[in-house]
Each structure stands twice: as C-alpha cells, then as structure tokens.
Amino acid sequence: MGGRAAARQEQDVIRACHRGRDVEGVQREVLAALRRVTTVDAAFFATADPETLLFTGGRSEDPLASAQRWFMDNEFGGADVNTFAGLVTTPGHVATLDQATRRERAASPRYREIMAPLGLGDELRAALVVDDRCWGYLCLHREDGARGFAAADTALLARVGPHIAEALRRAALVHGATFAAADAGPGVVLLDEHLERIAVTGRAEELMDRIADTNPGTLRVPAAVHTAAAALLALERGRSTMPPRARARARGGGWLHVHAARLRIDHADVGPGGHPGGPIAVVIEHADAQTTTPLLLAAHGLTPRETEVARLVLRGVPTAAIVGELHISRHTVQDHLTAVFDKVGVRSRRELMGRLLGAASPS
Template identity: 35%
Template sequence: MIATVGSSALLANIERVCAHGGAGRALRLKILDELRRSVAFDAFAFVLTDPITGVGASPVAEVPCLPELPRLIRLKYLTEINRWTDLPDRFVSLLAATDGEPSRSLLWRELLKQYGVVDVASAVFRDRHGCWAFLDLWRTAPGLPFTAAELARLSLVVPAVTDGLRRAQAATFVQTQAGREALRGPVVLLLSPDLDVLAETVPTFEYLRALMPSSDGQSPVPAGAYNVAAQLLAREAGVDDGTASACVHAGGGHWFTLRAARLGGPGPSADGTIAVTIEDASGADRVALFARANALTGRETELLTHLNAGKDTHDIAAQMHLSEHTIQDHLKAIFTKTGIRTRRGLLSHVRGR
C-alpha cells in the first residue's frame, strides 16, 4: 500500500479519531487505519498496558506469526532493544537502534527474521499518569526500512494517541449491568516456561471468555495471562524489574487483576511451572486506575480514596489537613474531569456498581 497522507493531515485525522473516543479496541483499529494511510506497514501489534505496572493487558495484533503468539510475547518481554519500558516518547526503528544489525535483537533473531521482517517501528504511549499502550509496526521483505522522515511523521501523533487511549480507559468505568453475577474463583491457569497452557481450573474458561470474547465458541486465547507470565520471565532474567501483574478491562465496568508466579517459590527453574491467577480487581486497584485514567492529581486521588472508604467531608478534611471548603473545591475539580455530578454517581463508577 502506498501512503498518501502527509504529516499535518495525519495529525489532524488522528486528533479527530481520538476526540470521538470509543472502546479501546475500536479506537486502536481506527488509529491504525489512519497511520497506514500515511506510513506503510505490513503487520502490527498494538497492546494496551496496565498504566501502573506497564504490563500488557489487551492486545490487538495482525501478524504472520499469530499461531506462535506465546513465543512472540515471551521474546518481546525478554528483548531489551526497543523494549517499550525504555523507549523515548517518539517512534524508534529497530534498524536505527541496532546500527543496522537487527540480529542484536533477541526477538528479531529468534522469530521475526524467519517471517521476513526487515524493520520494526516501535512507540510507547505514556504520560505523567501512566503507561497506556505500546505499538510495533512491522515491515516485511521486499519492503524498505522505516526512514527518519517516516519515524518523525509517526512521532507527531504520539501525544494525541496517548491522550485518546487514556480517555478511552476512563470511559470503561461505568456501572455494571444489573443482575450480572460475579465470576467465581479460584481461577488459575498453569503455563510452561515456554507459555504453553498446561492446565486450568474450571472457572478459568469463563474469566478468559470475559477478557477475550469469542463469537465462534472456541476457547479464548489467554493473551493477558501470556503477558503477565512473560513479565515474570523478564524479571527473573534481569531484563525488567517490574511487577508481574496487570489490571485488564473485561467489559461492562468489570476489571480483573492477573498475577503470575512460579509454583514452588520464587526464582527461575528449568522446568518451573508458572501459575497465573485471575480475580476481580480490588477496590484500591479500581480507585488507582480510575484516578489515573481521569488525570486526577495526587490530592484528588487521595480525596477519592477517602470517599471510597465511606468518609464524610468533615473527616476527610481532618485526615488531609485541609479546610472543608478546599475539600469541596477538590471534589468539584473531580466532577469536572470525570463529567460526573454527584458523590454517589462518582462512587458508582469507581466501584462498578
């Protein structure tokens, strides 16, 4: 495909798409459509992340190696070159980062090379409130490497996309559907060190189906589980010291928390099984996510935490060493940022009920 849209038009189109918002998956696909009109690429992986841990939570991918998804995710987390956790706030190419020697990348050397990938343009979408997503754009033979001009054009949209993704996450905090029963645990998925599924508890299928709905009735792909398990491997390998956990939106105001750990205790093992647990996100996790997604300040987040704990204005003022008038000002600021007008409505969104 020949790109036809210039820099200014690309930025205007991206800003328009992000302003209209939409669900995380739909928004990402629209963003990709606009990017492709300006800069050609052959495959992509666009992954929402937990804004606190930076671990992948919800991927949208169109890659030739999709049947090898566990391997792709494992290598992505174990590769230090152009890892999203260390990227600057602009698009960077694999060839530029390796001085024209892509074999220095573990991911390229062990997987991408065999699929004819000649270059990868990577970006992270991060602001002061958290890390919201990362994106890899692939070019395959006989395509050409990404040019400096193309990378600069793509980089123009990073702030707008970051803001759009954050606001899309904020929009997920809605009251859950009345009458829907909470999913029951314990929910555990067992993976091999290569991220092959070994076993799962009975309720796990229902949780995974909520995370990755399947219209054809087939078993859902546990992409979120692969990501937290891969982060555990990266931590053990010394690549990244982040926590092997992620909060994942499951639709209808529901959020789950996924965590990975080795069976038998900490530390790497040649045959150590990885257990991934899935549970409803805690109240504290929901408050933290809601606050970040709605760009609340530290003081506003503290106030929201006290409100969620059931405290009134007098008690909150004493706890925060502020006047009740100042507490009301902070609360009005929260209402303005979230578009919610009452305390009851605010807490209903935070708690998802």
Template identity: 35%
Template sequence: MPTDENVPAAAEAEPLDVLNAAAQALLRHVPADVWCAVMLDPATLLDTGGLHEHGFPGEVMPRLFEIEHGEQIGVDNIRALARRPTSSSLLSVSTRGELTQSVYFQDILSPAGLADELRVALRADGHTWGLLVLCRANGSAPFTARDVERAEAISSPAATDLRRALLLKGIDDTEVPDAPGLVMARPDGRITYVSRIAEFWLSQISERHRDPSASTTHTLTAVLSRARRGLSGQPVSARVRLGTGRWLTISAWRDAPAGEEAIIASLTPSRPASLAALVLNGYGLSPRERQIAQLVILGRTYAEIATSLHIQEQTVNDHMRKVFAKTGVGNRVELCTEMFTRHHLPVIANPPLSTDGRLMATGA
C-alpha cells in the same frame, strides 16, 4: 496529525475499537507490512488484550514474549520505552544501524522477513496504556524520521481515549461465575492444564488473532513469560478489562510441585477496591486531585482534608472544582454517586495511591 482523526469518542467505543482506530489513523500515514496493537496494564506493562490479526507469525510469539516480558532485554523493550521522554522509537535508530546485533531482530524480525520496527507507546499522565508496533518487510521502503514524528503525535491523544474507554464505561451486570480459574504450564511455557472456569475467563479477554484457532491468549502468554523469570512463589499480576466490561486479575508464579517445576496462574475477578485508583486515573486527575478526591469519597470534610494535608481549605476547594470539571459532576454527592453507582465500587479503604497508580497497602 489532527487529533480528531485518531480515535472515536471513548465514551462511544469499546477499548479494542479505540485501539484499532488509533492504529488505522497511524497506518493511513505510515503504512506497514505487519502491525499489531496491544493494551497494557499501566502498573506492570503486561499485555491485557489487543489486535494481532495482522501481527507476527504465531511461531515467533513465544520467543517474543520471552524477550519482552521474561528476559526484558533490547533497546526498545516496552519497559525501556516507557521510561523515555519520547513515546516512539525506530529499532534501526535505537541500535545505531547495527540491527544484526539486536537479539530481538535476530529472533523475531529476521525470521519473519522484516527489516525494521517502529513502536509507539500510548502514554498519558505518566502511564503507558498500550503499544502500537509497525514493521516493514525486506524490500519495502524504510521508515523515515517523519514517520517517527507521526507516531509520536498520536501517542497522547490515543492513550487518553484508550484510558477512558477502559475505565469510564462502567461494569456490565451480566451474571458470570466469580470463582477463580487455574492454568498450569511447563517451564518452557507450554500449557498443560486449563480449568473450565479459566477457559471461561480466557474467552472473555479482548483479543483478535491472526490465527483464529490460537490455543490461548497472548495476554496469558505474556504473564506466564514474566512469571518464568520471577522468584519462586512470588506472583506477577495484570489487571485485564474483559469484553463484558468487568475486570479480571491474572496472577502467575513459579512453583515446584513433586520436584517438577511449573508455572501456575490464577484468573480471578478483580476486587473492586483494587480498581479504585485505576478509575480515578481514568479521569486524568493530577496526583493531588486524586488524593483529595479519595478523601472526599471517604467522607472527610474540606476542613478535615485541609488539616490532614497541611494546606488551606480554599486550596481544597480549588482542587475539588477541577475534580468536578474533569469528572463531569456538580458536587461531592454526585462524585460519590458517579464512583459507586457507575463503577460499582465500595468505600476506598486504603488510600493514598502508590507511585504506579495502585492503592497502597497499610499495616492494619
């Protein structure tokens, strides 16, 4: 499949538009009766917005999120798929033809009248940034091996453009409240309280729904579902890029106030330092290039970097030439300007990156 038909230039489109273009490019070759496309936090694989207008019926969504993010079961669960060498999967193949033995098929596909599901993880540089899900109904032609190949072909180019659209478009200067919002839910997932500020943040999440009157976002439902399976008091989090271009962190945890267990979620503007690693990831830098770029941004000289990393200074120069080429700047001053002016980021205080792409905390 030609890559130029997959997605528009990331610098010219919003993330939802890039995601939609990727889905439409695949659907032209691989039609589906039901389909959806979601963005994922690459660190937690929780939903962070998406396209659901042509997706699953609303009544199966709570159970879908429980299977996907709470129980985390099934051969084609997003976490299992993210670990595989291939990016696409067909449920009938993954279950070796025993679809009826799959809880996901029993509880999600079968009640919706669907016969099979094709998934493609949008993966670039080892990180999964989104997921396309295509389903065919009972009576429709089955998916073929060629369909799976087409899905596989779209994964990397679509992920690369989605990542750039998410991370390289800068941050909107629109004035919005910076206070955290609060959401409370029962153990069964039913939301019992949403603060006014939480309503504001939820309204900014990039999602399009099959049912425009949906009471909440799938992004929040996914986080709550994961928190229900976590340890009491231990939060799970997802970083979400809002329609305004800002970033929001949704954290949720189990709590037991007054003898009645509840799920509590906070919605807070993301701290710029927590996004630094994501922004560097957006340029497609290698782990070594990211490490050296962060040290340069911290003001280290090439000689100091070479000494601290036990490499030759010429090697640092070679890596930085690649960094300049990938970020589109000409020197270290322009790199700092790009990082801090375009992305409004303060000095990176806690390098290096953790294995999942976030900054590591220090003991200081």
C-alpha cells in the same frame, strides 16, 4: 508528499483518536489513518495496564500473529533493544530498530530470531503515554529491505502518540465499574517454565473467555495471562521489576484481575531460577473496587493530588481529616474535589462513590 497533504493526513490520525470509539474501534481506525501517512506492512497494537505496564490485550496482523508468543517472550528476555516498557521512560517514547542498532539489525535477537524469518525488516515502536501514564503500545513493521522508517515517521508517531494514548484512556471508561451479582469465585491456570498450559480449572476457562483480547494469535491463553506469567519469570531471573499482575477488560464491561505466582513443591530441587521447581499459577478473578478504582481515576485524567483527594473521599474520610492528612487547606480540598467531580461527571460524594465503587464485572 507535500507539506499540506502530510499535515492533513496527520490531522486525520488525530481525529481518528477522538471519535469516542471502543478499544477495537480505536485500533482499527488509527491503523487505517496511519497507513494513509506512511508505509506499514504489519502492525501490533496492544493495550496495557498503566500501573504494571503489562499487556492486557493485543491486535496482531499477519504475519505477526503466528509469532505473537515469541514477541512477548522477547519483551521480557532482558537482552534486546526498544522494549515497550523501556520506551515508557524514554523521551518521546518512540524509537526504530534501525536507530537502536545503528542499522545493524542482526544485533537484535528479535530481528534475527523472529522478524527476519517472517520477512520483516525495520520496526517503529511506541509506548502510548499521556499524563505520564502508559495505556498501550504500538509497533509498525516494514518488509525486510534497506528502506527503514525515516526520522519523519518517528517524529510523526511521537506527535500523535499522546492522542492515541488518550483514546485508549477514554476507551477504558467504557469498561468502568458495573454492578454485579454474586461472584462465582476465581479460576486458576497452571503453566510450565515454557509458559505452556498444563492444567486449568473450569472457572478459569469461563473467565479467560471473557477477557477482551482482540487477537490472541497463537497463544493458548489470553495475552494478559501469558504476560503475567512472563513477568513472573523475568522477576525471578532478575531481568525485570514489573509486578506479575494486570487488570484486563472483560467482554460486556468491567474488569478482571490476573496475577501470577510460583507454586512451591515441598522437598523439590531448586531450579535454575532459584525457586523450588513448581509450576506457575495464574489466578483470574473479578476485579473488586479496590483494584479498579486507581485505574478508573487515572482513566478520568485526574492529577496526582486530585487522585489522593478522591481516594480519601472514596474511603469515607471527611474534609477535616483530608486537610490534616494531606496538609492542605479546606479551600484547596474543595477545589480539588470540584475538579474531580467535573472530570468524573458527578455532582456529589455520593454520586462519586456510586460511579466508582460498583462491582467490577457481571458474574
């Protein structure tokens, strides 16, 4: 492919990121544009909670969908290369399996146990990061064979990755705070050590149906529920420090808060993970303003200092007190607040509070 043609096709990928689509639209159009630039035989494209880095939903193409739970369990196993969470802190945020294994793919449990049986070879993974926050993950696969992804493919994804992350960040604003009627309360799902569902409340069934998961594949619960539980297991086993919670998009707007905890059974024997052998409880509930506000501030692209000012304003703290708490001048506070208003699209403190402190989802 000529240099001019390649540059035009790369610009097509970038344009696909800036059309103001929802998450599903971003996933569909970005993958279509990438396939015009390089060979992609299967893809996984997930959203993530920028605070906890857990999956909140995923689009898996065949043959990946049939093995989605095994890929997710591998992510938290602590013994493989190129984990998505690891790529968040890697320069460029992009890597191939062939690079990580020096073309000895069988050194990767993910390749040996999942990809090779599916007929897949090299993979190109990216953490989608913009302004130091991760909004999702992308994994491109090729059929098994000697030909893997080239350095040019890695460089391309590193260049367009921030644009894809920006598209996901903007899509998150579509699911901003919405005013709601009275909440009917949380739901609870119980999972065993293999993350198989063993019990569920009726309310949890209702709330799981509202999680906007593009393609749950073979998972018996949405990706956000499964990965919260997987993160808890990894935390108990010392393989990860990722908190077992995430904010997941709700169908129709708003957010749901998903968090996992171990149930303790009195007089139970201590299991191999060092915990009394009870099931894992995953609680699903409407995300309140305290839970969603940091997410929405990040989605609007606020700097760390702008975020500090905005959070104090949302707590009702007056300018003089903000000056004292942050040790900055009144003029600087006003400059930051003006930037916050511009980015959020409001003109006053009252409008800012109205925009960001609404109830998180309809009941």
